[in-house]
Amino acid sequence: MSDTPNTSRRTGSGSSRRRRRGPNKLLLSLVSLLLVFVSTAALLACFAAVYIKTVIIPLTPLDLNNFHTGLNSVLYYTDDQGNAHQLRTLHGDENRIWVDYADIPEDLVNATVAIEDQRFWTHSGVDWKRTAAAVFYMFTGQDIQGGSTITQQLIKNITTYNDTTVKRKVVEIFRALEFTKNYSKETTMEWYLNYIYLGRGCDGVYTASYMYFGKPLDELTVAECASLISITNNPSLYDPYTNPENNLHRKNLVLKAMYEQEYLTKEEYEQAKAQELVFTSKTVENPTNDANPDIYSWYEEQVITDVTADLAEALGVEVSVAHEMVLSGGLSIYTCIDPEVQAAVEEVYQNRDNFPWPSSSGQQLQSAITVIDNSTGDVVALAGRVGEKTGNRLRNNATAASRQPGSSFKPLAVYAPALEMGLATPISVVDDYPYELMGGSPYPVNSGNARYAGLTTVYQGLTDSTNTVAFRLLSDQVTPPQSFNFVEQRFKIDLVEGVEINGKFSSDLDRAPLSMGGLTEGVNTRDMAEAFATFPNQGIYTPSRTYTKVLNAEGKVLLENKSVSEVALKDSTAYYMNTMLQNVVNSGTGYEARVDGMHVAGKTGSSTSDRDRWFAGYTPYYTAVVWTGYESPERVRSSGKNPAAITFSRVMSRVHRNLPDKNFFSINNLVTTDYCLDSGLLPTDACRADARGSRVSQMTLLRDDAPTTYCTRHGGAATVTVCLDSPILNDAGEPTGLYHISGPFCPNERLSTISLLDYDRSQLGYDQAVLNSVSAADTKYTVQHLRGQGTCTVHTIAPVVPEPDVPGLIDPDDPNWPGTGPDTPVDPDAPTDPDAPVDPDAPTDPDTPADPDAPADPDAPGTPSDPDASLPDEPAIPATN
Numbered sequence: 073m074s075d076t077p078n079t080s081r082r083t084g085s086g087s088s089r090r091r092r093r094g095p096n097k098l099l100l101s102l103v104s105l106l107l108v109f110v111s112t113a114a115l116l117a118c119f120a121a122v123y124i125k126t127v128i129i130p131l132t133p134l135d136l137n138n139f140h141t142g143l144n145s146v147l148y149y150t151d152d153q154g155n156a157h158q159l160r161t162l163h164g165d166e167n168r169i170w171v172d173y174a175d176i177p178e179d180l181v182n183a184t185v186a187i188e189d190q191r192f193w194t195h196s197g198v199d200w201k202r203t204a205a206a207v208f209y210m211f212t213g214q215d216i217q218g219g220s221t222i223t224q225q226l227i228k229n230i231t232t233y234n235d236t237t238v239k240r241k242v243v244e245i246f247r248a249l250e251f252t253k254n255y256s257k258e259t260t261m262e263w264y265l266n267y268i269y270l271g272r273g274c275d276g277v278y279t280a281s282y283m284y285f286g287k288p289l290d291e292l293t294v295a296e297c298a299s300l301i302s303i304t305n306n307p308s309l310y311d312p313y314t315n316p317e318n319n320l321h322r323k324n325l326v327l328k329a330m331y332e333q334e335y336l337t338k339e340e341y342e343q344a345k346a347q348e349l350v351f352t353s354k355t356v357e358n359p360t361n362d363a364n365p366d367i368y369s370w371y372e373e374q375v376i377t378d379v380t381a382d383l384a385e386a387l388g389v390e391v392s393v394a395h396e397m398v399l400s401g402g403l404s405i406y407t408c409i410d411p412e413v414q415a416a417v418e419e420v421y422q423n424r425d426n427f428p429w430p431s432s433s434g435q436q437l438q439s440a441i442t443v444i445d446n447s448t449g450d451v452v453a454l455a456g457r458v459g460e461k462t463g464n465r466l467r468n469n470a471t472a473a474s475r476q477p478g479s480s481f482k483p484l485a486v487y488a489p490a491l492e493m494g495l496a497t498p499i500s501v502v503d504d505y506p507y508e509l510m511g512g513s514p515y516p517v518n519s520g521n522a523r524y525a526g527l528t529t530v531y532q533g534l535t536d537s538t539n540t541v542a543f544r545l546l547s548d549q550v551t552p553p554q555s556f557n558f559v560e561q562r563f564k565i566d567l568v569e570g571v572e573i574n575g576k577f578s579s580d581l582d583r584a585p586l587s588m589g590g591l592t593e594g595v596n597t598r599d600m601a602e603a604f605a606t607f608p609n610q611g612i613y614t615p616s617r618t619y620t621k622v623l624n625a626e627g628k629v630l631l632e633n634k635s636v637s638e639v640a641l642k643d644s645t646a647y648y649m650n651t652m653l654q655n656v657v658n659s660g661t662g663y664e665a666r667v668d669g670m671h672v673a674g675k676t677g678s679s680t681s682d683r684d685r686w687f688a689g690y691t692p693y694y695t696a697v698v699w700t701g702y703e704s705p706e707r708v709r710s711s712g713k714n715p716a717a718i719t720f721s722r723v724m725s726r727v728h729r730n731l732p733d734k735n736f737f738s739i740n741n742l743v744t745t746d747y748c749l750d751s752g753l754l755p756t757d758a759c760r761a762d763a764r765g766s767r768v769s770q771m772t773l774l775r776d777d778a779p780t781t782y783c784t785r786h787g788g789a790a791t792v793t794v795c796l797d798s799p800i801l802n803d804a805g806e807p808t809g810l811y812h813i814s815g816p817f818c819p820n821e822r823l824s825t826i827s828l829l830d831y832d833r834s835q836l837g838y839d840q841a842v843l844n845s846v847s848a849a850d851t852k853y854t855v856q857h858l859r860g861q862g863t864c865t866v867h868t869i870a871p872v873v874p875e876p877d878v879p880g881l882i883d884p885d886d887p888n889w890p891g892t893g894p895d896t897p898v899d900p901d902a903p904t905d906p907d908a909p910v911d912p913d914a915p916t917d918p919d920t921p922a923d924p925d926a927p928a929d930p931d932a933p934g935t936p937s938d939p940d941a942s943l944p945d946e947p948a949i950p951a952t953n
Contacts, residue, residue, distance in 0.1 A: 134227060134251055136263065138387060143402030143625055147372060149409045150620075159407060160372055164400030168275035173262035177289055179335075180277065180297040181261055186329035187301060189222040192261075197223040197252030198245050223248045226264040231388050267393075270300065271307030275392075284312055286352035294340065295347040298326035312351045323349075368464055370456040371414055374471060375407050375618045382631050383622070402625030408450035408618055413443055413694070416726035421455040426722060429715055431706040439700040439719055440469035442597040442616075443727070444605045446695055449614025449635055451598065474594035475699055479519070479537045479661075480677025480686040481589030483649060484565070484603050486542045486550060487534055489558040491645045495549040497777045498531040498648055499752040502541045505848050509839060514846045516543050516588065519678065526850030527750045527785075527831065531771070534652045535660035537676060539588055546587040555586045562613065562640040563603035568592040589677060597697040604688045605695040607649045607673070610737055611641030643739050644774050649673075650736040651772070657689070664717035665689050667724045670733050676717055682708050687716040692734050694727060696720055744772045748783040750829055750850075758787030758827040763810060763853050790830035790855040795864040796822045810852060815863040817870055828855040 147159040185192045191199050199221050220228070224244050231247075251260070270280035277300060281289045284303075285296055292300065302322035303310045312319045324345055331341035368376065376398055384394035397403065420426050427437040436458070443453040456468030467473060490496040504525040506514035516539040518524065524540060533541030546555055559565050567580040571592060578592045585591050598616060606613045614637040622631040641649075653673035656662040661676045665687050674689020683705040688697040698716040701708060708715065748759040748767055755768040767786070794811035795818040802808050814823050831854050834843055851857050 134230070134247060136255065136259070137626065138624055138630065139230065139389075139393065139397060139401065143400060145398055145401055145403040145405060147375060148404065148406045149411060150406065156406065159409065159411075160366075160368065162368075162376070162399045163366060164396060168266070168396065169278040170266050170276070171262075171278045171289060173258045175289065176262070176265060176277070177292055177297060179294045180265070180289070180292065180301065182330055182335040183294075183297045183301045183326050184222070184261070184265065186333050186335055187326045188225070190329070190333055192222050193257055195221060197221060197248035197250075203245065220244070221248060222264050223251055223260050226260060226267065227251060229264075229267045229269075230390065230393050268304045269307060270303045271311050272313075283353055284351050285349075293344070293347060294330075294336065295323065295327065295344040295349060298330070298344065299323040299349055302326055312349070316351075320349075367461055369414065369418070370454050370461065370468055370470065371407075371409050371451075371618070373464060374451070374454060374456075374468060375405060375409075377468075377471075378618050379403075379405055379622055379631065382633070386631060403630070404623040404627075406620045406622075408445075408448075408452060408620060410445070410452035413727050414453040417441060417443065417453045417455050417723055419726060420719065420722045421458055422460050424459055426719065427458050427700070427715065429708065429710045431702050432709060433706060435702040435704060435706060437700055437708070437715060438469060438703055439698060439715070440473065440597050441696055441698045441719065441723060442470050442601040443694055443696045443723070444601045444616055446605050446608045446690065446693060449602070449605060449609075449616055449637065451601075451616045451618050452694070454598070469699065470597045472596070473699075474596050475684045475701060476590050476594045476679035477600060477686055477688075478589040478677035478679045478684065479539075479542075480600065480675045480688045480697075481591070481595075482534065482537070482542045482587065483607075483653065483675050483688075484563055485555045485559050485586040485589075486546045487530065487652070488562075488641060488645060488649060489550050489555055490530070490545055491648050492558075492641055493550070493554070496530050496545060497752075497773060498529065498652055499747045499771050499773070499779070500530045501527050501750060501752045502530060502533060502544050503833075503848075504528040504533065504538050504540045505833065505838070506540065506842050506846055507543055507547060509841055509845075514842055516540055516584070524846065524848040526848035527829070529749060529752065531652055531655065532749075534675075535655045537656075537661045542587040543583060547583050552581055552583055552586055556581045559586070563606065564613070564615065565595060565599050565603060566593075590680060597699050600686075600688050600697040601695050604674075604690055604697060606640050607646050607653065608690050608692060608695065608736055609646075610643045611639060611646035612637050613640035643737075647737070647739050653689075654736075661714075662687065662689065662717055664714050665720045665724075667691065667721055667728055670724075670728050670731070671735055672724070673736070674717075674720070676714055678708075678714075684708070685710070685714055685716045687714065687720045689717075689720055689724075691724060691728060692736055693731060694724070696724060698723075739774075741775050742772050743775050743778050744770055745778045746770055747779055748786065750831075751783040751785045753779045753781050753783045756782050756787050758791055759783050761791070761825070761827040762786065763826045763828055785829050785831055786827045788830065790828045791825065792828060792855060792858065793823050793825050794858075795867065796824055797866045798864040800861055808852065810858065810861075812861060812864045813858060815867055817867040818864050819867065819871075828858055829853050830855055832856040 145162040147162065148156045149159045150156050189199065191201075202221075224247075227244060227247050266276040266278075268277070269275060270277065270283075272280075272283050274280035274283045278289060280300055280303070281287060281292060284300065285292065299312065299319055302319055302325075303312070305322065309315060310319045310322055327336065327341055327344050330336045331338065336344065376395075380391060380395045380398050383389070383397060384391045387394065389397075398405070421439065421441070424436070427439060429437045431437070439455075439458050441453075441455050442451060444450065445452050454468075454470045456466070456470045456472075491498075496502075504518075504527070506516070506524065508515055518539050519537060525536075525538070528536075528538060528541055530541070530545070532538075533545075546552065550558075556567055556569075560567055568578065568591070569581050570577065570579040572578070573592075580586065580591050602613070602616045605616075614635055617633050617635060619631075620633050621629060622633075624630050650673055653675060654671065656675055657665055657672045662674050665674055665676075666672055670691050672689060672691055674687055677686035677688070678684065684699060684701040685708050686697070686699055688695075690696070698719045700715040700719065746755050746768055747753065747770070748755040749769055750759070750762075750767055759768050760766045793814045795814040796811055797818070798812040799807045800810045800812060811824070829850060831850075833848075833851070834840070834856075
């Protein structure tokens with residue numbers, strides 16, 4: 073029993089210790105959680121501090137000095153000596169007239185504060201009470217709205233950073249705080265009321281006062297001020313003309329807020345509420361745009377567009393704000409225009425007679441052109457339409473209209489990448505033959521007809537704009553993904569990877585769009601000119617620009633548009649492209665683009681059904697790309713001519729009138745080599761003896777690209793002998809120029825040895841249906857085809873050869889043989905053949921002396937061998953005296 077109490081005490085003692093330890097453990101847990109919370113909060117605070125410092129703070133500066141209005145901006149151009157000259161003074165075209173704070177009615181200011189931001193005069197740019205409410209809306213799943221002060225709204229109106237996100241709210245808050253430190257409340261209100269949009273094209277309260285009440289600001293009543301400021305909340309919903317009841321309702325809300333905030337007495341409130349508003353629109357006289365009839369040229373307007381876009385991005389402001397800065401912000405804009413080149417463009421484009429090709433429905437032909445200086449990449453001239461420019465902000469077809477480029481796209485998407493990647497050289501041979509059947513018909517077909525030449529060099533395929541060569545080269549060598557990436561990365565042309573249009577999927581990542589230029593969204597002349605200028609510029613790509621820098625009214629640089637170039641192609645690729653594209657103009661489809669006395673290279677293009685006609689070309693000085701077509705796409709009917717190539721020639725002839733001709737650049741390590749047109753390899757005598765004539769040509773290539781092996785498509789089994797007496801006829805019975813292979817009975821003097829192609833398409837994996845449906849022009853010159861025509865059809869049997877006529881020989885069995893008839897006199901002087909057989913029955917001439925050496929005939933009568941033989945009767949001998 074003595075152990076029991078001890079046991080109980082231990083038990084009790086242990087239990088007591090555990091109870092004392094419990095609260096300590098809980099406390100430790102709470103402290104640990106607190107530490108974790110504090111640490112996490114501190115860590116998050118650090119992250120937040122870093123985020124605010126690196127992301128938010130850089131977005132907060134907003135310098136109103138960059139947003140001057142009412143000051144004319146000026147365009148300048150630079151001459152050959154680097155001197156700047158004034159080109160044009162710009163004038164604002166927005167429906168905005170700036171009004172200083174001192175000239176804004178007090179009632180209008182009070183109405184704005186009462187309905188938009190009642191603590192405007194006291195807060196630091198941010199109303200924290202309203203901000204807290206906005207945060208509550210966010211965490212309860214409601215829209216992030218409300219809480220914006222007038223300061224924040226002004227910042228949102230000026231800048232482009234107006235998406236509804238937490239980040240935008242944070243940036244907006246910090247900007248508002250920073251803005252309020254730098255600008256007074258009066259300045260904030262002045263800018264706000266001058267920048268708000270009040271519907272019907274009214275930017276700011278000055279023009280809106282005339283639009284809705286037909287009078288200046290200082291004549292507005294309290295009720296009119298309340299009605300006017302009501303519109304900005306939703307210009308469409310509260311438009312006094314279309315929604316007068318909505319405007320009246322909100323006007324009364326504004327007046328009530330003014331009364332409650334003691335901006336109006338009870339009496340003033342009641343009077344204003346009872347006033348019947350009369351809306352009378354009146355055109356406002358704008359002193360900054362005093363009916364100025366200036367029409368900017370296509371080039372000048374493009375400068376305005378480019379600077380506007382770049383300013384909006386650089387300053388983080390709305391495009392409309394940047395546009396107004398460009399026109400009336402006192403900016404100095406230095407352009408890249410060459411006035412002489414622009415004048416040459418306008419001389420051609422303003423004369424409608426230069427485009428005499430109306431459509432079948434009567435549309436006048438339209439055109440656009442962009443001209444780039446090869447050495448700088450600068451756009452020096454452009455035109456967006458044909459005819460005299462009659463207004464501003466018209467669609468500029470040179471830069472804003474995208475059309476399918478057709479075959480003019482082949483150099484960029486097929487030939488340049490094939491050369492650059494070492495997949496082909498200019499003398500590589502590709503089969504001009506259908507690649508497949510599509511819808512039961514051979515595909516692709518060549519422009520103008522469905523004839524196919526057969527084996528064709530890359531050089532000739534580009535010269536003739538052969539669709540099959542480009543399609544096959546892209547499909548089998550370059551591949552669509554490689555081509556797609558090449559165009560986007562090297563030439564900076566945006567292509568469409570995939571998009572659904574009217575329920576149909578479309579993509580440029582395919583063989584046909586890339587090899588034949590049927591692009592989903594098309595291209596414009598500026599994009600094409602940038603790309604083509606890479607070729608004469610030794611493979612260097614330079615983004616085009618229309619201006620070099622922009623200064624604000626204080627002379628501070630707002631934009632510096634430096635020219636940044638990059639290597640897009642090897643110089644050897646550019647050299648080859650120059651060589652081949654010159655041949656397009658000299659001997660191919662681009663002949664109409666020639667410029668007298670000047671080296672020209674380029675490529676024609678036409679879209680499906682000839683709805684767009686292109687010429688993308690260049691000289692050693694300038695690159696110019698021309699598009700022609702109709703506003704509403706129709707077939708361009710130009711009697712077989714290419715209006716784009718003709719226009720290129722007209723413009724560039726004027727541009728180069730006083731420029732000396734010079735060649736394109738050359739490169740090192742070149743060799744001139746002979747090659748076979750059918751194999752691209754070194755020629756043999758058989759290549760020279762081809763049935764069509766010599767198939768040997770010359771090309772200057774990089775030494776490493778020159779062929780080192782001999783042609784295998786001529787010679788050997790492909791060298792045959794034909795009979796000139798057996799021509800091969802066509803279906804009309806006319807000679808084809810070929811002859812049947814000779815047979816065993818053809819006379820030697822009618823034989824001729826020729827060389828043919830050893831090229832059997834049926835053995836090269838071609839679809840048999842294609843082979844059955846179409847034939848290439850060179851098929852009849854293959855040895856396989858000629859053997860299939862059989863041998864000579866004239867000499868089919870052995871000829872009868874007469875025996876030679878030897879004197880003294882007779883045919884004893886032929887009674888008609890000459891000289892053997894019974895009445896034939898014997899020529900005593902005729903020689904005799906001692907070996908000839910003797911006819912025993914033949915009469916003898918008794919006067920013929922016997923041949924003493926003749927062998928005796930033992931069976932002859934009257935000889936000693938036959939003593940009993942009777943002798944012939946001898947004639948009587950007369951008696952002698």
